[in-house]
Amino acid sequence: MLNDTYDVINIHGYGDYAADITCLLKKLRLLGDTALILTIHGLYGLKSGYLASDFSVPFPSMRQRIRSFFHHFLYDYTLGKLETNTFDKVIIQSEDDRRYLSKNGLKEDRIVKIPIAINEIFFKHTSTVPRSDRYYILYAGRIDPFKGLDVLAKAIKELKSIGISLKCIIAGKDCGYGSQLRFLLNKLDIVDQVEVRDYISQENLLELYSHAVVTVLPSLSEGFSLALVESIATGTPFIATPVGANPELVALTNAGILVPVGEPKILAETILHVIKDEQLWSNMSTNGQKSVSNFSYEKVVEKHYQVYSELTK
Structure with missing residues (x-):
């Protein structure tokens, strides 16, 4: 990635290593003027954090509730928040995704909703x-x-x-x-x-x-x-x-x-x-x-x- 010049880099997956690494490279000014896009295929980690903190919502088990709750605070409010705000555009698939990302501080003008195509x-x-x-x-x-x-x-x-x-x-x-x-x-x-x-x-x-x-x-x-x-x-x-x-x-x-x-x-x-x-x-x-x-x-x-x-x- 560092040895070539790109107009756009499109990374897929919130919370994936590729997105985290790309975010850090951008912050270190190693990607120049390359535009960055993050395509999110469901915010399972972020959403499950909110679900885990809401005891009115059915949840698989208390153990998973606790794990998701701590993941939410340890990742979503640190590297996860930095990640989404570093990309120039974040492509989502639903208004539900938009709502959760907005809760996490992502500005509306960075969000674009595009559905997934079927085979x-x-x-x-x-x-x-x-x-x-x-x-x-x-x-x-x-x-x-x-x-x-x-x-x-x-x-x-x-x-x-x-x-x-x-x-x-x-x-x-x-x-x-x-x-x-x-x-x-x-x-x-x-x-x-x-x-x-x-x-x-x-x-x-x-x-x-x-x-x-x-x-x-x-x-x-x-x-x-x-x-x-x-x-x-x-x-x-x-x-x-x-x-x-x-x-x-x-x-x-x-x-x-x-x-x-x-x-x-x-x-x-x-x-x-x-x-x-x-x-x-x-x-x-x-x-x-x-x-x-x-x-x-x-x-x-x-x-x-x-x-x-x-x-x-």
């Missing part, structure tokens, strides 16, 4: 599987404590208790929560209904979305969920919590419904409502596919180009 394979998916051929609930994403998978499991149990035995597929990389999740599924006696899958290729993921009746994302904290956009690209409506960019996606696409964080009974009722109301399902399915062009590579690249052009005038 082109989802735009080649032109046909929609009819509602009658969809037979399971889908969660697609990391298997970790912040994704609210315990709430989803309890919602499946709620449905089972009233005689609704819907299959559920949880697909994604295990980030340290898989064993706890499987223990909970056993405890709730829903192992026969919930299938946990590891890594899924893009082609197989497309197939999973296409045959799901609804995608569920009951997260405690979120950035910009690619899973929800991928879901609506296949005509599958979603149910999500009002965190991260989820409220904005609901408003923009009219393809999803928001439910409170940590409320399995309400989640179960909403799942039942979506799958039983065929007109509602059809409307959300159609709305989602009409709006998905907002997340194409072409549109997202154009917005990035505008930021680069502004900084290199």
